Amino acid sequence: xxxxxxxxxxxxxxxxxxxxxxxxxxxxxxxxxxxxxxxxxxxxxxxxxxxxxxxxxxxxxxxxxxxxxxxxxxxxxxxxxxxxxxxxxxxxxxxxxxxxxxxxxxxxxxxxxxxxxxxxxxxxxxxxxxxxxxxxxxxxxxxxxxxxxxxxxxxxxxxxxxxxxxxxxxxxxxxxxx
Numbered sequence: 001x002x003x004x005x006x007x008x009x010x011x012x013x014x015x016x017x018x019x020x021x022x023x024x025x026x027x028x029x030x031x032x033x034x035x036x037x038x039x040x041x042x043x044x045x046x047x048x049x050x051x052x053x054x055x056x057x058x059x060x061x062x063x064x065x066x067x068x069x070x071x072x073x074x075x076x077x078x079x080x081x082x083x084x085x086x087x088x089x090x091x092x093x094x095x096x097x098x099x100x101x102x103x104x105x106x107x108x109x110x111x112x113x114x115x116x117x118x119x120x121x122x123x124x125x126x127x128x129x130x131x132x133x134x135x136x137x138x139x140x141x142x143x144x145x146x147x148x149x150x151x152x153x154x155x156x157x158x159x160x161x162x163x164x165x166x167x168x169x170x171x172x173x174x175x176x177x178x
Contacts, residue, residue: 038099042068045114063154064114069143070121071098076140077128083136087128093177094124104169119162120170122154127174 077083078091097103098117107113129137134148141147158167 039068039071042071063150063157064118066143066150066154067098067114067118067121069141070118070125071095072142073125073137073140073147074098074121077132077136080136080140083128083132087131090124090177091128094121097173104166104173115162116166116170118154119158119167120173122151122158123170123174125151126155 074091074095078088078095080088083091097120101107103113103116105112105116107117125137129148129151137147143150
């Protein structure tokens, strides 16, 4: 089975199933202890904060467990040959935002400090998805569940429960990077 995709810089290219599997199997963390440590620390923080806190942020906190998986997805997209260069750079900007301690909502604030990272990752992935075949996203997803449904659910919950000013600042940041 072949997959065809369009890129503004190149003509349509066919990707066979073997190439799609190779992209999916790219392991980007096991060869670098720093990356693995960041990934595990992020997962630990998410679990701890969601157990300790609740309230309005608790509505989105259950989805924070997917944040490390979105980080891995963005990293894989940034190196996937099927993703246009412009979107790779955009994915890299989101990764940098997620790593930086200075955010729209500072990371030291329990739960809320990671929600802006989560919403930014989800909204950014939705924008990337607008220009790539959804199969590329699926091929690079190693988290639990259906990534497309998860993106829709988190986007809807963010619109419903997140403060409008914060959501607008996140969207503004994305629009500046696009």
